[in-house]
Amino acid sequence: MTNILIQGLALSGLYALVAVGFTMIFSVGRVLNLAHGVFLMLGGYAYYTAVQVFGISKGAGIAIAVLAGAAFGILTYTVLVRRLEHNPIAVEISTLILAVVMQALIVVVYTSAPKSMWPIVPGVFRHEGVFVSHNILAAMVLSWIVLGGLVVFVRRTRLGRALRAVSMDRKGAVISGIDPHRMSLATWAISGGLAALAGVFFATYTQLTPGMWVAPLIIAVAVVVVGGIGSIVGSLVVAHLIGFMETVTTTLVAAELRGVFTMVLVIVVLVIVPKGLFGREEL
């Protein structure tokens, strides 16, 4: 039981960090960014290059990764999404193609061979026969801090309130003098940075591969669909629901069925509560 509790909490924190940027972009821009996993992948590779290739400190490596993610988010929005945002399907298709192209570029630069990364926080926590790496615990704590900060940011700061305004009523926000494109740009930058941070922890926890963008994208889609597309709180709650469900499945049922129950949950929620458990489309 302790095992499930610790593992579930650790995994859920990481999932929440993975999913929250995805839901923000939908909430503000009303588009699904299927290149979201690429932000994670870029974060992981940027950190790897900075720390394990050039020997830069881990803190600086994380900062570089977050900046790279944010920059790529801005670039994606400016060059691609802004021109297509009137057509959500075109955005979905083009971001998916972008993901595939980026994967190919990563293969060209880094080859397709997986790379194992040193943990950011080395060591292992042991309790009652359960062992969890300090790295994933750090990811969990950091994700809570970041997500808590994000909630405060969107509710208490001027920019955050402007983002909420656009997510609630785009036309009303424009009338109030808010530039929705600037808000979208900020959202893509924040989403890119958060995803890159998640990518650093995800990669140091698992491994770095050019195909690593797919699993986080599936997690993000599952979390936001079940939680309610656009709801940060919904995403946080459902990230924990899925994290615990996967841990329970692996530990008590069968490891090979790990992702199956998540997909079943997505289908059930889509059929019974199409708007998600927390049914909102604004932040």
Next chain:
Amino acid sequence: MQLRTDRALAPLFAALAIGVAASLAHDARAVGDPVKVGFIGSFASDTGRSTLRGAEIAIEELNAAGGVLGGRMIELVSADTREDVTEGIKAYEYLNESENVDFIVSGSIDDVSLGWFPRMAEYRTPTLDTWTSYIGLIDMVGEEYEKYKMYFMNIACDYALGTLYVDFGKDVLGKQMGWKSTVILQEDTAFGGGVQEFIAEIMEAEAGIKVLDTIVYDTQTVDFAPIYNKAVALEPDFMYLISSVNSQVPSSQYVKLQVPVAMTGINVAALGLDFWNDTGGAGGGISTLSPIPAVGMELDDSSKVFAEKYRAKYGDERPVFPHFNGFNAYHGVKNAFAAAERAGGFAPLDDWVREMENTDVKLYKDGEFWHRYAYFKPGEIEPRTGREFVHNIKFDLTPPYDDGAPSMVVIQWYTDGTAKVVYPPKYASGEFSIPPWLQ
């Protein structure tokens, strides 16, 4: 009347003349044209590239020596499987239908080989596999010889790998380490299922090691903490990993989590010299079964020359050292052409198959018999297992391995970044060890 008849026959004569001319032209092209070898495998994987490069070097050597089959040059054409069954089938079709290859060398994984296998039987193309070890393919050759006789497997099949691995279990894991129980962690693949079944069945009977449980996991699994926690909770003496597709995640997480139980088994990521860098120098304590010739294994004189050429040609481009299938592709391509020379070509198929079955190349290390490339013939019974392995590379499952090389060795990675063979004793240059946090 006569004139009219001649006129009537004129088109026929013209057609015949064109046909004869075309036929002569075809024959002339057959003599001067290159012999086409197809490579099928994953361009992106280390294992795929090992096979491709082994074949490339063999072909370069054959061409440099004046060509084959009466001075014809060999041309290599490649088709990418992307380690995907559908892509593999398409690749096999491309090599045959578009490139019209004479011979195929494969670096495909088990599931992909299984996919194109029926196509091979249709095209009747001589094919040599260097990576797949699935015994189901060998059994099909034995059971439907006429249909599948063009297939040769240049690596000991998983049944043979498993048989010798049980000896390692008995001698090292049981006697030397005193271990009595294990939990199997099995990747959900055809290869994994086959090996798990075999190991679970005979590990206890032969080596006295009880299998407490088998945890099957998906190849895309990225979080092994719950799996390791579950395995450790069963309190085994060691864990047995069977991973042939995505071995790096369980390896690196095993090290990062410092899982408090030893682990050995089949870990494909650890089969190449690049493993050390890939794990960020955290691969010490990992051991794995490896087909031969393995990384860390002393090489026969001929394979040593190949390895030197490989390093000179490819430098730091990964894989920086050929995996076992690189060696098997190099020797396999040369043996296939030697058989073709004796048979007068790759066609008629029966002649080439007969000569391949007669292949017997013995390789020596400093005068000592070390490795052998020969193939089991139909009806030939392997003495230890009492069964047939038609067209599988000839292996020897009984020390001192003087009838063929052993089917596998066990290699051990150490904390200083070196890898050595630890079993069987004849080929061993190091000692089996457990990770530093367990010592």
